Amino acid sequence: MQFKDYYEILGLEQGAGDAEIKSAYRRLARKYHPDVSKEAGAEDKFKAVNEAYEALRDPQKRAAYDRLRSRGYRPGDDVQAPPGGFGGGGAYGSPDLDEIFAGGGAAGGFSDFFEGLFGQNRRAAGGFNTGRAAPPRGDTRAKLAVPLEAVYQGSSVRINVNGKTLDVRVPKGIREGQVIRLGGQGERGDLLLEVEYAAHPHFEVDGRNVIHILAVAPWEAALGATISVPTLGGSVELKIPPNSEAGRKLRLRGRGLPGDPPGDQIVELEVLAPRAHNATQIDAYVRLREAFGDDWRRA
Template identity: 30%
Template sequence: MTFTFPNCYMARDYYEILGVSRDADKEELKRAYRRLARKYHPDVNKDPGADEQFKEINRAYEILSEPETRARYDRFGEAGVSGTGSSGFQDVGDMGGFADIFESIFSGFAGSGMGGPSQKRRSGPVRGDDLRLDLKLDFREAVFGGEKEIRISHLETCGVCNGTGAKPGTRPQTCSTCGGSGQVRRLTRTPFGSFTQVSTCSTCNGTGMVIEDKCDACGGKGANQITKKLKITIPAGVDNGTRLRISAEGDAGQRNGPAGDLYVYLLVNEDSEFQRDGINVISEITVSYLQAILGCRLEINTVDGLVEMIIPPGTQPNTVMKLENHGVPRLGNPVSRGDHMITILIDIPNKIVPEERELLEKLASIKGERTGKGGIEGFLGSLFHQR
């Protein structure tokens, strides 16, 4: 909505100013006023003429928010209310709800002169903070899980004062500055009216209570920093980035509030032999060209130890073979496991002894594949691209 203001004052329709219909109820008027006041308040809007627009919006709401003045305005127009109110604000006690509206509208504008966000007294139990710990695991520890000992440092409720922070035999007293509310209110008068500024009490830090005789064991804090050891269970099948929650092992709460939780983030070290793909384990083995041609039985290293595997005759390079149920247990269902996928690499020698060369040339002759410019190595290479 755009407002224009001539040099001489000319009354405008108050419903039009607020952008509402003539049958708008009280809540609709209030919502319209909040929206416009937030937009045109001089502390927020530095455009030329914003202060005049702001005054006109205030005047419109001041008239229409009171049933009696609204009725006179509806019947007689501006003439019926010409002696009512002003273009500014009245004192807080006479503002008809303006103070509450403005406190909620401008409570978020820190440094605007209206005070920062209003804070409520936190006199009840307060939950303690959560803590984080990064824990490194070896590859097999992540696969099979198990018990792990960790060391943490957290706040624990003081056993001497039971968390009150007061010396035994005494107790916290109501703050005399804020009367136990945890807040202080200050009335500020500006050219636009009077505003209530609400801030946290600096004497009690918003708790509403002060400790005159502090506990010697915790210095009045109600908690002490303690380093302790914990034994935690790592489930089978965890992976890099898995998060475990250890209940109530975070910082202690305030005023008998519950402790926070400890979150353990797992970091799995790389393994020199195995890799992981979901719940499958991946590795490679190298066999000789004779083992690949003739086939053989080999003991393969797995996460479970040595397992015998058959290499079929004529196995080609980069063939992937599978050992079922030798992978990673499924997290939450350790009975179900993945597989171990093994890539076969074949070692073709660059040099061979005369006896080997003689035998291979005989084999080449039998197959009708006398070596050409590739030599005997070329013949060996051809063996792994034909079945």
């Protein structure tokens, strides 16, 4: 198994805080999301960013990974697990999870390195041993990354697991951490799929609220504007009040994830100055500078 440097993937130092990890993940997930990126290898980079975030956002996983990384491994180095696994006196374990329903199902998509470090103790001899007992009745646990649109609408997700293609029914408004049980679909018993929300190019989730960063031009922020913004239920027209500043948050009630009550969509404004590409645009910026002067910051 080859070592992966999750900090390097996210462009972070090992001592990075939770906010830095989340910010780096959000930026890179947007950059490499297959629906928006035209870069070569974007899909592989997107998967790597997701995996790195999954490893570092959880304190227990991050601590286990940091212990391994402290041994001086570099990306591509072969990794051998010591007796008892990487955890060192007690392996990483998942909390008990509520079971939602039995249906047809899906699975993770993380690398062998990730599964070896954090996965179930279900690999054949010669693989990583996490030192963790098998789940009751031989059940197998896996992650199920669910698109936010499926959570919003309640729909099926098609995946490949154990050599079979299955359609997983996703209940409307299902929460992260809840589990879908797939009877008889595991390696030795049932397959228990722990739900997590897949990274999205336009939204991130805070409880049942969804957050969208909306880029606006300086004149739109200063003068006000009506702008079409995406929501999980389709685009809507949003009125930007005059004299809005960067970081201002506008609320679209009921446009978040379903629930009782449903969440809202929070639109956070990001004021961006377009690049000047011709003489007319350069002249417009010159006139703005003359109109506001050098003291605009104090104003």
